[in-house]
Amino acid sequence: MLRALDIRDMLIIDRLELTFQPGLNALTGETGAGKSILLDSLGFVLGWRGRAELVRQGAAQGEVVAEFELPEGHPAHAILAEAGLPGGSELILRRVNSAEGRKTAWVNDRRCSGEVLRALSETLVELHGQHDDRGLLNPRGHRAMLDVYAGAEPQLAAVRAAWAEMARARKALAETEAAVAAVRSEEEFLRHSVGELDTLDPQPGEDAELDARRRMMQGAERIRDDVARAFALLGGDGAEGAMADAVRWLEGVADRAEGQLDEPIAALGRALIELGEAQDGVTACLEALDFNPVELEQTEERLFAIRALARKHDVAPDDLSGFADTLRARLGQLEAGDADLADRRAAVQAAQAAYDAAAEALGALRRKAAGRLDAAVMAELAPLKMERAVFQTQITPADPGPEGQDAVAFTVATNPGAPSGPLNKIASGGELSRFLLALKVCLSGDDSTRTMIFDEIDRGVGGATADAVGRRLAALAQGGQVLVVTHSPQVAARAAHHWRVQKHVTDGQTLSTVLPLSEPDRIDEIARMVSGDVITEEARAAARSLLQA
Structure with missing residues (x-):
């Protein structure tokens, strides 16, 4: 579980300290306020490849520190042991990026390579979104997901x-x-x-x-x-x-x-x-x-x-x-x-x-599980207003190897009779988000060891569909931790913890900050998401109704 994130001099963030909690954590704010910067910063400390220039203008270096809680048996322990790094129940990742582009990383105060960071990140965080090429959209991982299921x-x-x-x-x-x-x-x-x-x-x-x-x-x-x-x-x-x-x-x-x-x-x-x-x-x-x-x-x-x-x-x-x-x-x-x-x-x-x-x-077991998974995903798609879509787990022969001789790919057709294809090739932005959510709900099982991050997975949906998205995110967060970047008031209302990302100008410099919201502040933020810049009493009433639903 991600417990804390400390960001210094990254893009338009000068200093930011966040403490996260178990359950569903929502990050909201106006477009351009800096929500994506948080994910860029988290991806940077995890060794992911992202933006080339992250250091805040005028700063000598940028730094991100992430603190994770590791229960016994967490797969990160094996990676730490293999790399000769100190372990324990607390894992602290620190990475620095100089203004010249040099990157240096530490794990539990011990120098390490970007490869070790990326290996650890596979066990710590799942990122899901419309441009996710590391998780559900990556066909290379579909067979392993089906096997877990x-x-x-x-x-x-x-x-x-x-x-x-x-x-x-x-x-x-x-x-x-x-x-x-x-x-x-x-x-x-x-x-x-x-x-x-x-x-x-x-x-x-x-x-x-x-x-x-x-x-x-x-x-x-x-x-x-x-x-x-x-x-x-x-x-x-x-x-x-x-x-x-x-x-x-x-x-x-x-x-x-x-x-x-x-x-x-x-x-x-x-x-x-x-x-x-x-x-x-x-x-x-x-x-x-x-x-x-x-x-x-x-x-x-x-x-x-x-x-x-x-x-x-x-x-x-x-x-x-x-x-x-x-x-x-x-x-x-x-x-x-x-x-x-x-x-x-x-x-x-x-x-x-x-x-x-x-x-x-193994192939016979996979084929049976594929049928169950297809039915489960289809059942999840109906409340998400995609009852006409068709989800199918395709299993085709592959070159024999230690994982068997089957190739597995998740495919979709947005309408009956339409040709099926890869998730990210067939579905539109909003449809893709709902497909990913339905699939993740079905595949999550009992794995609560990783923090799941959903980046605007509710884009293009609203009303009852957005409410269904929020309910499923809340269900995924039970017993684990989910972070969602959202513009949907229905999704934000389902969160157990809520932060608002906002920009402000200080001495002619635009900076981004993140504020934890109390209950009254949360009502106003959800009301803003409902009505726009002008918060009306009707919007606050709608916000209270969403929070109480």
């Missing part, structure tokens, strides 16, 4: 869930198709590579072993002769024979040497043992150096094949075995691909069927 939230939730599931199924199918296509495009390469790797069957560590064996065989011819000569010098014709002879000669005379040869003989025994071990090692080396030249060729061929394959696939030789496993796994995707694709396609078909069923159920 139909109580279609459960069906809408089902359609949204089915749409999301269908989107997930289609995404999974697309990803699987892309993966299978990518593997299939390199199938020939994969099969050839896996064949090469399987044929070669390289093992981790084999590269180093082959390289060492190759180097040893390459050097074998150069060192084998030296090793053989050394082996000959260590054998019986060499060191071993000489040491054995020395031991035999020493042992033959040891008993006559008084023990002086015992230690040398023992040392030679140990040396013969070490010499035997050396002979064994040299023998093993000679055996290792004894190779078939074909083996060198085979070793080199396998080593070069492993290294060539490693370079081809840009991996280390020791990683070829693991790389082969990776390629086999990718080939396995081809075998599983057809089964996966079949499963994914079945999931898409199931999701599509679930969406179609949910969307059809």
Whole structure:
């Protein structure tokens, strides 16, 4: 609910503070007094796009502050939380416009963007009038209005869930198709590579072993002769024979040497043992150096094949075995691909069927609700002297989406048999106002969270029709808040709170102000609306009669 509006230096308003109340609030005044300026100022602080130049002539800047009361659960709380703005039961919007055209906005004393203001305004205020392109005249919102009227939230939730599931199924199918296509495009390469790797069957560590064996065989011819000569010098014709002879000669005379040869003989025994071990090692080396030249060729061929394959696939030789496993796994995707694709396609078909069923159920509910709404609006049009007009909610096929597959548009025909069309294209000014009012009465439901503003919605009507307009505005205001800018005394008389907008000249400057009216002042204002500039007693009597009706 809008509690207060503070306007400074906007157009012909220098300073204006208004406090609004629940129920029906009427703003009246002569044409040109500045009633539209109030709406321009409110629209400015709400971030709506309006006049380019709003700052009062001679002022450095204009400023508007609007204070709203937010009950628990109000949708504005979610917008504040998402924008990281402070919340609470009180919402204060402030916006400044410099003389150069720069605009700055605050929400609860925190800087914010115009986008946030406009998002908040959608939850705070509804503006209805002959030039309203944000509310009932905007066909883009008609489907949502019909859904609220139909109580279609459960069906809408089902359609949204089915749409999301269908989107997930289609995404999974697309990803699987892309993966299978990518593997299939390199199938020939994969099969050839896996064949090469399987044929070669390289093992981790084999590269180093082959390289060492190759180097040893390459050097074998150069060192084998030296090793053989050394082996000959260590054998019986060499060191071993000489040491054995020395031991035999020493042992033959040891008993006559008084023990002086015992230690040398023992040392030679140990040396013969070490010499035997050396002979064994040299023998093993000679055996290792004894190779078939074909083996060198085979070793080199396998080593070069492993290294060539490693370079081809840009991996280390020791990683070829693991790389082969990776390629086999990718080939396995081809075998599983057809089964996966079949499963994914079945999931898409199931999701599509679930969406179609949910969307059809929602569409059926909408069509039933459209019939009820049409009847309700027609019933409201009769007291508004439009009993010959035809209101119809048209539902046509639309591209499927999360809100279903129906397009909804409110259309009218001013006379039976006349072609129907959009509200703002077919109806005249006065007819349009009454259509909007009848439609809003039927669509209002229990939503009292937003302030509804009707800008001269009673234009072009009078008498009993204007009285019917006033009664319906008063009914809309029950439990909520409605602001109406009106020239109709019958409408003003139905208001619970009444303000008069008037101009005055101060120091050669025209300014506009708004005055709350007491009961006597209200009688005079309604009398002025009845009779014009000259207020007669008859006009006052008519005003009292309207207020008491």
